Amino acid sequence: MSEQTAWEIARLETGIPGFDQVSNGGLPKNRTSVVAGTAGSGKTVLALQFLMSGVRNYDEGGVFVTFEESPEDLIYNVKSFGWDLDGLLRRKKIAVVDATPDPGEINVEAGSFDLTALLARIENGVREVNAKRVILDAIGALFPQFTDSSTVRRELHRIAAGLRKLGVTTLITMERLDEEGGVGRFGVEEFVADNVIILRNRLDQEKRRRTIEILKFRGCMHQKGEYTFTVDASEGISILPLSAIELKQSSSDKR
Amino acid sequence: MSEQTAWEIARLETGIPGFDQVSNGGLPKNRTSVVAGTAGSGKTVLALQFLMSGVRNYDEGGVFVTFEESPEDLIYNVKSFGWDLDGLLRRKKIAVVDATPDPGEINVEAGSFDLTALLARIENGVREVNAKRVILDAIGALFPQFTDSSTVRRELHRIAAGLRKLGVTTLITMERLDEEGGVGRFGVEEFVADNVIILRNRLDQEKRRRTIEILKFRGCMHQKGEYTFTVDASEGISILPLSAIELKQSSSDKR
Amino acid sequence: MSEQTAWEIARLETGIPGFDQVSNGGLPKNRTSVVAGTAGSGKTVLALQFLMSGVRNYDEGGVFVTFEESPEDLIYNVKSFGWDLDGLLRRKKIAVVDATPDPGEINVEAGSFDLTALLARIENGVREVNAKRVILDAIGALFPQFTDSSTVRRELHRIAAGLRKLGVTTLITMERLDEEGGVGRFGVEEFVADNVIILRNRLDQEKRRRTIEILKFRGCMHQKGEYTFTVDASEGISILPLSAIELKQSSSDKR
Amino acid sequence: MSEQTAWEIARLETGIPGFDQVSNGGLPKNRTSVVAGTAGSGKTVLALQFLMSGVRNYDEGGVFVTFEESPEDLIYNVKSFGWDLDGLLRRKKIAVVDATPDPGEINVEAGSFDLTALLARIENGVREVNAKRVILDAIGALFPQFTDSSTVRRELHRIAAGLRKLGVTTLITMERLDEEGGVGRFGVEEFVADNVIILRNRLDQEKRRRTIEILKFRGCMHQKGEYTFTVDASEGISILPLSAIELKQSSSDKR
Amino acid sequence: MSEQTAWEIARLETGIPGFDQVSNGGLPKNRTSVVAGTAGSGKTVLALQFLMSGVRNYDEGGVFVTFEESPEDLIYNVKSFGWDLDGLLRRKKIAVVDATPDPGEINVEAGSFDLTALLARIENGVREVNAKRVILDAIGALFPQFTDSSTVRRELHRIAAGLRKLGVTTLITMERLDEEGGVGRFGVEEFVADNVIILRNRLDQEKRRRTIEILKFRGCMHQKGEYTFTVDASEGISILPLSAIELKQSSSDKR
Amino acid sequence: MSEQTAWEIARLETGIPGFDQVSNGGLPKNRTSVVAGTAGSGKTVLALQFLMSGVRNYDEGGVFVTFEESPEDLIYNVKSFGWDLDGLLRRKKIAVVDATPDPGEINVEAGSFDLTALLARIENGVREVNAKRVILDAIGALFPQFTDSSTVRRELHRIAAGLRKLGVTTLITMERLDEEGGVGRFGVEEFVADNVIILRNRLDQEKRRRTIEILKFRGCMHQKGEYTFTVDASEGISILPLSAIELKQSSSDKR
Ligand SMILES: Nc1ncnc2c1ncn2[C@@H]1O[C@H](COP(=O)(O)OP(=O)(O)OP(=O)(O)O)[C@@H](O)[C@H]1O
Ligand SMILES: Nc1ncnc2c1ncn2[C@@H]1O[C@H](COP(=O)(O)OP(=O)(O)OP(=O)(O)O)[C@@H](O)[C@H]1O
Ligand SMILES: Nc1ncnc2c1ncn2[C@@H]1O[C@H](COP(=O)(O)OP(=O)(O)OP(=O)(O)O)[C@@H](O)[C@H]1O
Ligand SMILES: Nc1ncnc2c1ncn2[C@@H]1O[C@H](COP(=O)(O)OP(=O)(O)OP(=O)(O)O)[C@@H](O)[C@H]1O
Ligand SMILES: Nc1ncnc2c1ncn2[C@@H]1O[C@H](COP(=O)(O)OP(=O)(O)OP(=O)(O)O)[C@@H](O)[C@H]1O
Ligand SMILES: Nc1ncnc2c1ncn2[C@@H]1O[C@H](COP(=O)(O)OP(=O)(O)OP(=O)(O)O)[C@@H](O)[C@H]1O
Ligand SMILES: [Mg+2]
Numbered sequence A, B, C, D, E, F: 001m002s003e004q005t006a007w008e009i010a011r012l013e014t015g016i017p018g019f020d021q022v023s024n025g026g027l028p029k030n031r032t033s034v035v036a037g038t039a040g041s042g043k044t045v046l047a048l049q050f051l052m053s054g055v056r057n058y059d060e061g062g063v064f065v066t067f068e069e070s071p072e073d074l075i076y077n078v079k080s081f082g083w084d085l086d087g088l089l090r091r092k093k094i095a096v097v098d099a100t101p102d103p104g105e106i107n108v109e110a111g112s113f114d115l116t117a118l119l120a121r122i123e124n125g126v127r128e129v130n131a132k133r134v135i136l137d138a139i140g141a142l143f144p145q146f147t148d149s150s151t152v153r154r155e156l157h158r159i160a161a162g163l164r165k166l167g168v169t170t171l172i173t174m175e176r177l178d179e180e181g182g183v184g185r186f187g188v189e190e191f192v193a194d195n196v197i198i199l200r201n202r203l204d205q206e207k208r209r210r211t212i213e214i215l216k217f218r219g220c221m222h223q224k225g226e227y228t229f230t231v232d233a234s235e236g237i238s239i240l241p242l243s244a245i246e247l248k249q250s251s252s253d254k255r
């Protein structure tokens, strides 16, 4: 249909082992991508590793907005990876925006979240550390159970638009109850998002295996299907950029 | 029952590789067809390729109504296919109607969409570029979650009727949460529509495969069942006009 | 239990190839039968072919009540079968009652359908063309989503009773979302109806195959199970009056 | 635990071929049994055959309460079995109570059924023909969709208690949407009923096969599991009192 | 972790053949156990046999609270087992509390059950026959369909607490719609109960097979998994205290 | 990505046989872990064994908050394990907080639980026995059926925050209706919790097998997948720290 162009959507190299290969070059730059996964599937580790790698490998600041884990917990939880989050906070490489519920408040009306205030706090963080990367971790907390899907859609649009203005590349993590079926709880999330990544923690004959899949990247080439990854204390997440078939062959080669 | 007539419903050649073969000649002319698919199944690429091919191969203008992606994103996202949407907008070959939610507005009442105004804006676009092809991309955004199915039915009829008067051939894309089961969210969409095309992104043993199926074309012959297609940067969408069986044989012939 | 009687419920030969064999003689005469099927399963073609055959083979007039497709579309859609609906309308062999939603009306209260008025319009049509056959196509449109099932039951009884008085044999087509499970949306349709026919568009390994089944004919013998049928431009619908097993054998005989 | 007693709950021989063997002697006498089945599974034929056989073989009168089919239809529908219902009505062997919705009434409030009046009409019928057998056909019509299950429970108890006083053996037929899962729509029917029989119309590889199962008879021995039956014009329903295994053997013996 | 103690929770021998083996000694004494099962699974027979055996083998009185079957029916239904319930009622060995709905009352408000009154009536019965065993049969009738699960939980606690004070061992039978999934209708019953027994009526290739399983006994050892049982006229229920595997072997030994 | 650090999140050895191996060192110290499982899956036994082992092996006090079983029942139920709960209560090694519903109260408004009061009672218990380990058993009772998921989320955060201040390691047990699917009833529990353990009581060919899985431990290494465990009178729970494969091999080695 057209002469093969060299043109490609700009990407941001993540530095996460294997991810830049599987995604054909990293995350779409200056855009928002959604990472969906069940509990414990590795969303928070992936998101933080994205920030850490930004600081270490590309000297890019990062902002982490946390809706579930307190900043203290976050810092503590990733120490075992050898990530000195605390030091980076002090050295103003990374900023944390604490959006967890205040245990002191008792009767907060559900759903009364103030998105404009949140965006302002994120903007402050971005300025403070000159951030190029932003994380919104566990965004499900933003929407009460019975929110109308049109509201979810509009708010997600506002978040993406607000962040785009700041010139940052954003990862939003989203909770998922099942490995199969639709991506989000409200049936609109996967359509509103420009880019969707799925983390799975497959249970097969009582053993677990972790996989990552790029479900869609609007306007981008990327590898299709699921890729196996591991989480370990020295490396964090590493993705094996081999398809299931290649993996099987390579493992049978070894025997 | 009757002498074999030469009579056939008029078709509009799409120019999308393989589609005109699989559909026995293209889309039913001057009518509305629905393209349903899960997130990332290729709805927007198919729809835009339909417009691009109209301009390039048949010199027919096109109007693109977008409910999810902003016009700027659209232009940017398809650059990698070598499609110069921007140039075509300037040369008044293609018009874009922006129906995405306004991030500035906060308290829009859900469902208060003004269909008459939208049809008027489309009509303007059609006049401006002398359009023969119209796209409504991601129409799900039009109907809040709890819309009664009778309302959805009536509004879909009004859209189809409004567009028919303009003498254009229309593709409406519709979001789908599952590869199986009914086509739309409200249980009436597939019955109201004259023509229904399904895009699938099948997950089989952790690999993805894309297929297209013409589920129904009222009054038209068409090939039945699913056909494999690919999306790549130089061609966009290409459909392999071979059935699953032919495909298997041709691939086993090669070995 | 009794001496074998020659007595049999009166039937109306449909003239649809294969149907009169599979049904042991045609539709129960002067009664209402329901044809249920998913989108594109062939309900409208079957229904119209029933009317066409009435005119051509038995010189019986027919009335077509349409809830989804406009009369103009209907006429146009079946031209490819060589059916000159337009001519038959002019020659007062067939009458069409247009019960599609009026695109001009905006705020019609859902569910406020006037059944008495509809029956009166049908009666007019029957008189006008001296009809023996009546079609109500896509009756789902009559009942909004949240209609109580008792209401649906009562209205279906009123329709059947009203039509019986006119001395006609009626086919009502009904939309179905899934190939499996209950027949109608409200869980009562299949019990109220005297006769139920199911059209299926089976998806098996990405290929489609059409089947027809007579689920029940009150008071009548009929063949049981599913029969394959085809739709083509010269014949319309033709049913292969062979069971799956006979079909397999006959096809293996050929080899 | 106890000396084997000769004592057995009294039974009423039905005269339906095979049924009295499968049930170890017929229906529990002077009690109510529920027959549940999907549309066209044979509920009405079984119920009527129960009455016919009462008249013919045991000279017992019968009352048929019909909620779906009009008396005229009933009479007409079973003529093909050689059952002269009309004659039996005139000779006061069988009485029919018409409880179908009145097509003339338009705005009957759903659920406003008067059970006391119904029981009185049944009592009249029983007196008139000196009935020993009573049928309530398609009782689902009694309960609107959103009836609370406690109400259904209480009303079913009242019906059973009312009929027991009349000294009759009753069959109540009940509509079922699926071959699997719970028996009734409200989740209490099968627990309230003393005796439950299930008719199935199994779809296996596109062929249908009819089976009958006695799910429970309180206080009675009966055969367990499903038994095949047929419906034909000369015999009505005949049950093969052989288990699936015996059936297989006997059919393989023949070869 | 500890020296093996001889200490064991006190048990009440049931006398039901096989049950005391499968349960490692009978029901937990002075406690409430729930028996859940689908319609006709044998709940009422098991419960009554528990009382009968108490009288016959251990000279312990029993109280039967019935929510579905009238006392007259109960007495009649178990005559075929050679159980002379009537005589035992007269000899004040067994008392029956009739908690079935009163067919005379028409407009009882659903859910307005008076638990305190019920407990008082049970207490009377217990005193009258000096009961050690109590049955509450078909307790589902106590809770209308839309009862909040917290209410169900609290009422079940009150019943258990009330009965414990009386120093009796209680069986409560509970209706279940499906052989799989949660035990009760409200999702809390199995957690509130100290002890849960499941009766199943498995349908496997159109044949039925009955099994019993002790799902949990708080604080007690018991055999795990399902055990086959039979119901026959001379023995009532007999459980085969062999696991499925042992059963297979023993049956293949015989050949 | 980083030099392998020796740093690891602090753990509390549980002393439960096998658990400290499967969890790579015990529960995350000073944090809250959720144990979810179906009825009878062993939640209460695991929780109590955690406390018992604390007292016996590490001389750490424990507080047990019980929502379902009364303190008397608890004490009685675990006597068979040789656990002298009563003695430990008297020697102020273990404290029990009774949060079961009061059978005397009749009209408590569902959901009106006072979390602040509960936390205060727990704090008292912790002080009294100088507790390092806390159990909240059967927490589902805290949330009525229709609680909004945002409320559940906030309350769970408050509980975890309140307990953290006390410097204790907490296990919360949570009821689950199905072995598959989401962990909790409200769709948020598994995301709010830092650590999730699942107990399963798998039914496979009518036999039961118990397994334990650490679904997630935020910030910690742990073994993946399900491990078999047993409950017996002398040991309580013992986990086999071998994977399914190792288990198969070791069992086939033995033969
Ligand atoms: N330039 C490209 N080269 C190759 N593949 C591309 C390119 N652009 C898009 N794709 C593929 O097409 C997918 C997106 O297709 P498209 O946006 O048409 O899907 P969609 O059905 O409209 O999804 P949504 O419902 O989310 O809008 C991408 O995820 C990617 O896999
Ligand atoms: N002229 C034709 N030649 C061959 N096939 C045709 C022709 N016209 C229609 N068909 C086939 O019949 C299908 C439509 O059948 P029909 O309109 O009767 O379905 P339906 O069950 O009424 O669907 P709906 O519920 O959407 O109205 C088309 O999708 C096409 O596959
Ligand atoms: N005279 C007959 N000869 C042979 N088969 C018959 C005859 N009459 C009825 N049948 C068969 O019995 C079926 C209808 O049985 P019946 O009316 O008893 O079903 P049902 O369970 O009452 O259905 P519904 O719920 O729709 O009332 C028919 O569909 C047909 O297959
Ligand atoms: N005398 C008997 N001899 C043999 N089997 C019997 C006898 N009485 C009952 N049964 C069997 O037991 C079944 C009924 O058992 P029971 O009434 O205990 O079930 P249930 O679980 O209480 O059912 P429901 O929930 O409907 O009350 C009967 O359907 C029958 O199969
Ligand atoms: N002393 C014992 N010896 C052997 N097994 C026991 C003993 N006590 C309990 N069990 C087993 O443990 C099961 C109960 O475990 P536990 O009470 O911990 O379950 P649970 O998950 O808390 O259940 P629930 O949700 O109903 O409270 C019993 O059903 C029994 O199988
Ligand atoms: N230091 C570590 N070493 C090895 N594995 C770890 C380490 N930290 C975490 N993990 C693994 O990662 C899992 C948690 O990952 P993570 O917190 O990113 O999941 P998540 O998807 O964010 O879950 P949630 O939705 O519950 O927040 C842990 O359960 C553990 O299996
Ligand atoms: Mg996380």
Ligand SMILES: [Mg+2]
Residues within 6 Å of the ligand: B043, B044, B045, B137, B138
């Ligand atoms: Mg799109």
Ligand SMILES: [Mg+2]
Residues within 6 Å of the ligand: C043, C044, C045, C137, C138
């Ligand atoms: Mg149609």
Ligand SMILES: [Mg+2]
Residues within 6 Å of the ligand: D043, D044, D045, D137, D138
């Ligand atoms: Mg019937």
Ligand SMILES: [Mg+2]
Residues within 6 Å of the ligand: E043, E044, E045, E137, E138
């Ligand atoms: Mg019972």
Ligand SMILES: [Mg+2]
Residues within 6 Å of the ligand: F043, F044, F045, F137, F138
């Ligand atoms: Mg417990």
